[in-house]
Amino acid sequence: MRGDNFREVIERIRTSVSIVDIIGNYVQLKKAGKSYRGLCPFHAEKTPSFYVDPDKGLYHCFGCGASGNVFTFLMKKEGLSFSEALRELAKIAGIKIDEEVKSSKELLLLKEAKTYYQKVLNESEEGIPVLNYLKQRKVTTEAILTFGLGYASGAGLVTYLKNKGFDFYTMLKVGLIKENPRGGYSEFFQDRLIIPIYDHFGNVVAFGGRAMKESDEPKYLNTPETEFFSKGKILFGYYTNKKELKESGIPIVVEGYFDVMALFMMEIKRGLAPMGTALTEDHANFISSQFSKAILLFDSDEAGKRATLRSIKVLLEKGVMPLIASLEFSKDPAEAWENGRIDEVKKALDSASDFAKYILRISATIEERASNVRDLLESIQRIENPVLRKDFGDLVAKAFGIGSIGLNEVLKLLSGQKKESVVAGVDFSLAVSALIDSEIREVLLNELSEEDFLSEDAKTIYVALKEGKTPEEVISEHPGSSRIVEYAMKYLGEINERVKGEIIKKIRDIRASKVRQMLLKQRLENKENVEKILIEFFKSKKENMGG
The missing domain is CATH 3.40.1360.10 (Dna Topoisomerase Vi A Subunit; Chain: A, domain 2)
Structure with missing residues (x-):
C-alpha cells in the first residue's frame, strides 16, 4: 500500500471510532464540561485525573502524564503493536483492511506449519509415542487441541510447506529450518513435542519444542526471535486465557x-x-x-x-x-x-x-533478611507512582515490624536512629504549617532545601512554594489536597506565637541536625553500606526482643 493511502486508512479508522466508547470499555467515564473524566487506567488514583476529549480524539492524565489517541491507548492498555491496534479498531469501525494490509507470508507459513505438526501428532504412527507421553502426563484431549500441540519428527515439514507454495528463504527466516555446516538444510526441530506460541490475536508467531529423549539437550528449545516473536515480550498462555x-x-x-x-x-x-x-x-x-x-x-x-x-x-x-x-x-x-x-x-x-x-x-538469617529488604526498598524507590511507592513501602515496614510509616521513613528507621520517628512525623506538619503562616513559610524556604524533606507529600508542597505558587494554588493542585485541608484544620487550626516559635525552632533544628546530615549521606552510599545498616537494625531488634 502506498504511504499516502495508508495514512488515509489510519485517519479514516480514527475518525470512524469513538474514543469515548473505546476507553469507556476500560474506564467509567463521566461528563465534565466538554470532556469526560475518570480514574486513570494506567496508575492507581482515588481522585479522577484522567480526561478524554472527544472533539480532539485525545486523552490525557494529569496525574501520571499518560497521553495520546485511540491507537496509543489500545497499544498501551492491551500491549499491542500499532498494526495490531489498527486491525482491532478497523474491525470495530467495520473497515476492511485485509486487502490493503495483507497477512505476511511468514505468519501464513507458521500457521500452516502448526497444521502440519498437529497432523503428525494426531494422525500418524510417529505421533503415537508422543500421545502416550502426553497421556502419561495427564494432558487431556481438550488441552492438546486448545493449545494446538503437535509433533516434529525432523522430516517431512519442508516437503509439506513447499507443496503449499512456501520457499526455503521464508522457512529459514522464521527458523523452521537451519543451514547445515556442510551445506543443505535440515529441520530445526528433531523428535520434539511442538507447542505453538501465539501473539495477542491468536497468530502463531513461534514454536517451542520439548525433547522426547531425555538425553537430548536442551530439554526445551524455541524457534529463533523474529520481527513477530521476542521471548522477552510474549507471555505464553495469554491469548488462550x-x-x-x-x-x-x-x-x-x-x-x-x-x-x-x-x-x-x-x-x-x-x-x-x-x-x-x-x-x-x-x-x-x-x-x-x-x-x-x-x-x-x-x-x-x-x-x-x-x-x-x-x-x-x-x-x-x-x-x-x-x-x-x-x-x-x-x-x-x-x-x-x-x-x-x-x-x-x-x-x-x-x-x-x-x-x-x-x-x-x-530470610533465614539476619544477613539474608538485610540483603532482601535492601533489594525490595531499591525496587520500590523506582516506582513512578508516589501512592504505590508509599503503599508498597508500608507493606515492607509492617512485615518487618517497623510500622506503617512509608518508604522514606522506613529507610530512616533502618539507620538505627531512635529519634527518627519523631523527625519523620514533623515533615508533613511543617510543610502544612508553611501553607498557613507566612512567617513560617519564609523560614522554611530559607532554611531548608528540597533534599531535607523525607516525605514525598511534604517535598511536593515545598517545591511548589519554592516555585512561587500561592498556598491556595498548592492546595488546589496537590493530589492530596483534601488530606492537607483536613490535617491543617485538625492540628494546626490555632497557630499562636508560642506554637509558631516552636515550629520555627524545629525547622532550624532540622537544618543543623546530625541525624539529617547522616541520612543525606547514607542516601549516597552504596548497597553494601545500606545492607550494613539493615543488619545492625535487625540485630538490635533481636537483642531488644531478648534474642
Missing part, C-alpha cells in the same frame, strides 16, 4: 508451558509463563498495563526461589503488587496435576501472601 484473565483481574505467573496447561486443565485459566527466560521488564510492562496484581507460582526448588525474588523486583518497579503462592508438596502445578493434587494448588493460590511477608518468611 485472555477472556478469563480479563474477568479475574489477577494472572498467575508460572515457569513453563506444562504449568500453564496444568492450570488450564484444573479450570484455572489464568496462567502465564515466560519462555525459557526470567520475567523481563517488557513482561512486567505488559502485566502492569493489564493488571494491578499478579500471583507468582514458581517451582519450589532453589532456582524457583531465585526466579521469584527476581520477579518480585521487576513487578514492583512497574507498580504491580506481587502475591506469592507456594505449593506444600508438589514441585510445580504440572506435577500437582499429574498426581491429582488440584486442591493443593487451589489452596496455595487462595493463601497467596504479599511480597513483603514472603521475603520475611524465606
Whole structure:
C-alpha cells in the first residue's frame, strides 16, 4: 500500500471510532464540561485525573502524564503493536483492511506449519509415542487441541510447506529450518513435542519444542526471535486465557508451558509463563498495563526461589503488587496435576501472601533478611507512582515490624536512629504549617532545601512554594489536597506565637541536625553500606526482643 493511502486508512479508522466508547470499555467515564473524566487506567488514583476529549480524539492524565489517541491507548492498555491496534479498531469501525494490509507470508507459513505438526501428532504412527507421553502426563484431549500441540519428527515439514507454495528463504527466516555446516538444510526441530506460541490475536508467531529423549539437550528449545516473536515480550498462555484473565483481574505467573496447561486443565485459566527466560521488564510492562496484581507460582526448588525474588523486583518497579503462592508438596502445578493434587494448588493460590511477608518468611538469617529488604526498598524507590511507592513501602515496614510509616521513613528507621520517628512525623506538619503562616513559610524556604524533606507529600508542597505558587494554588493542585485541608484544620487550626516559635525552632533544628546530615549521606552510599545498616537494625531488634 502506498504511504499516502495508508495514512488515509489510519485517519479514516480514527475518525470512524469513538474514543469515548473505546476507553469507556476500560474506564467509567463521566461528563465534565466538554470532556469526560475518570480514574486513570494506567496508575492507581482515588481522585479522577484522567480526561478524554472527544472533539480532539485525545486523552490525557494529569496525574501520571499518560497521553495520546485511540491507537496509543489500545497499544498501551492491551500491549499491542500499532498494526495490531489498527486491525482491532478497523474491525470495530467495520473497515476492511485485509486487502490493503495483507497477512505476511511468514505468519501464513507458521500457521500452516502448526497444521502440519498437529497432523503428525494426531494422525500418524510417529505421533503415537508422543500421545502416550502426553497421556502419561495427564494432558487431556481438550488441552492438546486448545493449545494446538503437535509433533516434529525432523522430516517431512519442508516437503509439506513447499507443496503449499512456501520457499526455503521464508522457512529459514522464521527458523523452521537451519543451514547445515556442510551445506543443505535440515529441520530445526528433531523428535520434539511442538507447542505453538501465539501473539495477542491468536497468530502463531513461534514454536517451542520439548525433547522426547531425555538425553537430548536442551530439554526445551524455541524457534529463533523474529520481527513477530521476542521471548522477552510474549507471555505464553495469554491469548488462550485472555477472556478469563480479563474477568479475574489477577494472572498467575508460572515457569513453563506444562504449568500453564496444568492450570488450564484444573479450570484455572489464568496462567502465564515466560519462555525459557526470567520475567523481563517488557513482561512486567505488559502485566502492569493489564493488571494491578499478579500471583507468582514458581517451582519450589532453589532456582524457583531465585526466579521469584527476581520477579518480585521487576513487578514492583512497574507498580504491580506481587502475591506469592507456594505449593506444600508438589514441585510445580504440572506435577500437582499429574498426581491429582488440584486442591493443593487451589489452596496455595487462595493463601497467596504479599511480597513483603514472603521475603520475611524465606530470610533465614539476619544477613539474608538485610540483603532482601535492601533489594525490595531499591525496587520500590523506582516506582513512578508516589501512592504505590508509599503503599508498597508500608507493606515492607509492617512485615518487618517497623510500622506503617512509608518508604522514606522506613529507610530512616533502618539507620538505627531512635529519634527518627519523631523527625519523620514533623515533615508533613511543617510543610502544612508553611501553607498557613507566612512567617513560617519564609523560614522554611530559607532554611531548608528540597533534599531535607523525607516525605514525598511534604517535598511536593515545598517545591511548589519554592516555585512561587500561592498556598491556595498548592492546595488546589496537590493530589492530596483534601488530606492537607483536613490535617491543617485538625492540628494546626490555632497557630499562636508560642506554637509558631516552636515550629520555627524545629525547622532550624532540622537544618543543623546530625541525624539529617547522616541520612543525606547514607542516601549516597552504596548497597553494601545500606545492607550494613539493615543488619545492625535487625540485630538490635533481636537483642531488644531478648534474642
